[in-house]
Amino acid sequence: MKCQKCRNLDTKVIDSRITEDWKSIRRRRECEKCGARFTTFERMEFVNFLVTKNNWEKEMYDRSKLQRSILKSFSKRNIEMDRIEQMINDLESEWASNKKWITSKRIWKDVLNKLKYMDDVAYIRFASIYHNFESVGDFIKFIKIEFE
Numbered sequence: 001m002k003c004q005k006c007r008n009l010d011t012k013v014i015d016s017r018i019t020e021d022w023k024s025i026r027r028r029r030e031c032e033k034c035g036a037r038f039t040t041f042e043r044m045e046f047v048n049f050l051v052t053k054n055n056w057e058k059e060m061y062d063r064s065k066l067q068r069s070i071l072k073s074f075s076k077r078n079i080e081m082d083r084i085e086q087m088i089n090d091l092e093s094e095w096a097s098n099k100k101w102i103t104s105k106r107i108w109k110d111v112l113n114k115l116k117y118m119d120d121v122a123y124i125r126f127a128s129i130y131h132n133f134e135s136v137g138d139f140i141k142f143i144k145i146e147f148e
């Protein structure tokens, strides 16, 4: 969530509560750079489905976990937080409408496909985790295939 004063991307949540109608979460945030405080309202999504991991273990889908890894890929990139939120919302409704569970592989693949059209650097960063890049050579190979 971007600071409304200095536009810094690192803000921390200092208080969260559910609104009276149970439809949103009201959060007090503080900018880690300039200390400005502001309030945001986030629509609560009751998206529930299971994720099957590569070892066939199942776990509940965790939006914040996915969001964290996406945000890491966008570190220092200029991107509207709203666009990331919207992207995850769109994907979630696809994932949840299919069936009761989805593979983690599909989640990563779908996110990658979206990032490809949003930001080259974030795309490569996310792909490097997904494909377990281990050397510069792996990056070069990937970039050659994807961008040439």
Ligand SMILES: [Zn+2]
Binding pocket: 003, 004, 005, 006, 007, 008, 031, 032, 033, 034, 035, 036
């Ligand atoms: Zn700030």
